[in-house]
Amino acid sequence: MQDKKRTWGKFILEVIFLVALFTLVQYLITVGILNRYYQINLTLMGINIILAVSLNLINGFTGQLSLGHAGFMAIGAFASVIMTTLLDYPFIIGIIIAMLAAALAGFIIGVPTLRLKGDYLAIATLGFGEIIRVVLQNIDYTGGPAGISGIAKMTTWPVLFIAVVVTIVVIVNMINSSYGRAIISVREDEVAAEVMGINTTKYKVLAFVVGAAFAGLAGALYAHYFYIVKPETFNFLKSFDILVMVVLGGLGSTTGAVIAAIFITVLNAFLQEYAAVRMIIYALILIIVMIYRPQGLLGNKELSRKSFNRIWGGKHVSSTNK
């Protein structure tokens, strides 16, 4: 009974927080304090959060090193643009098709490649990402290497916000469910998990498909904000960018992924003025963080109200900790 009350309280608090955050930003955009420049970075932030959180499900929680995330993003981007720009369907259809197409690709790729482990899987997924890019470059329907331009801007703040919240809620709940425990058991010890009767292939593919679907969502949002999509955007460097966020935040920490995505976006925007040395400073900061926090900013911990209480002398809480 006590527990149930606490859960409800927590839920209501979270909803209030989210609504407040949404309204605040919406207000700032309406009155013009957040101009186009800030809006662009806000959008990039949201898209990066979706990408990092979804890749974290595959790399962090399932422990399968995938380097093809940009490929799924590309599929989502092009699938949604084909629906909206070329075939004139509404944006929501574009998003749904994007997610389905990316999930399907995740399934097709996942089934054969997830038998591989470690380096081999990394190489297979890397190759897959490149294949998608090269194939897209040679399809005339999608404009070949120049891609498709003239995409209407439909990724507004409400759309972006809902997408980010849905992504995090779905992935966090998945991890906290029995599916999630099975997925984590695969990461911890695949043989032991198998012995315990867990169908490891099934859970690996599941994580892969869900991760891919959300990468597709990110691709759709990306395409409908930046006016033009071209295959070159989704090269393997893009996959590495996402991987950097996941590793920086801490493999296996959703809050870590979110924070790292925000951190990287802000860092990138901040360094814009130092054009010449930008990439050097960027790399240096990453190296320094990795030297002092090799497990990532948050390791595999989550940041919650509990951890805040712990810092601000919440002695009564610490007793409930493990």
Next chain:
Amino acid sequence: MLDKKWAKKGALLVLVVFMLSVVVGCGGGQTSDKESKGDGAETIKVGINCELSGPVASYGDNSRNGALIAIDEINKAGGVLGKQLEPLVRDCQSKTDEAMNVSAALADEGMVAQIGPLTSGTVEGSTSVMMENQIPLIAPAATANKVTVDEKTGKVRDYIFRVCYRDSDQGVRMADFALNTLKVKKAAIFGSTSDDYAKGLAKYFKEEFEAKGGTIVAEEGFMNLDKEFRGTLTKIRGKNPEFIYVPGYYTEVSVLIKQARELGITVPIGGGDGWDSPDMVKVAGAEALNDTYFTNHYSVEDPNPAIQSFVKAYEAKHKKAPDSFAALGYDAVKLLADAITRAGSADPVKIKEALEQTKDFAGITGTMSIDEQHNPIKNIVIIEYKDGKLVSR
């Protein structure tokens, strides 16, 4: 116990990061002041949004250098309308989204016009922000036809201009050159299929060449980063073309020409401005490059005093010869300064109107007039490699 300690430290670090981001946010806010745009300001801010990192960093780098030399020259001569030009140099990392991001930041900082980015894709990324803010963009080297005109509606993009000729112009020029000057009737096309630039050149070359009575005997393609062309070259050799058109970038083309000559293919070979790089001679060798021709924006060896003074200034500063990107960056700034002077104002909308009226502007890449689709009307130089030297035809 240990875990808890780490969690604490980690959380603290995260807090620091958050605070930092807040500070950064404020810092960005201070620089944005709309008052500084246009006539009221003490300097005229020119945004330079270039690819300084990423795959095409060398274009952005050279073009920026060219643009900065032009700004230096103008400032030394007293500026424009009595004001100094203030360059705001930013890196778009060769990414379309970053190009848009940078343009938005520059608009926020009060630029009156933007030079760059260099490639057609990044210019398109930047386009929507420029149109929204009504600030003109002068693209030094975006050659795709659709950059200045919306393909779907056929409408001209009001604020987008360029100082280079289009892909179609280049393909057509080389086809005419092959037919009329080299007197060939049978040509083969062996171009890159990885980018629209090379595909466009091939398409326009073919159309013009066939329309004027030539025949295309073979059409083959390669991918960027390919290193082995002998198989396809042998196939092409079997068709006995009198001329081979190789649109693409110097990275692949230099190797391709070397292998072609090794296979005993002695016919003339032609290409586009993607060939323009000192690496061509280094990789292919001077001898292999004999009897090859490419369309280009200008020639370093042109005796025109304006060109020679630019080449000297550039070599003194950067210890290398300026390529076309540098020259086009230089011309873009000079054209902008010319437009501001003619407009008598640094208001972006007036600059745009003045740019549209440009007639016979004497740039170092040729004398140009801007047509109603915002493309320059200018002549195209054909350059021949002669014993490793560039000779304009």
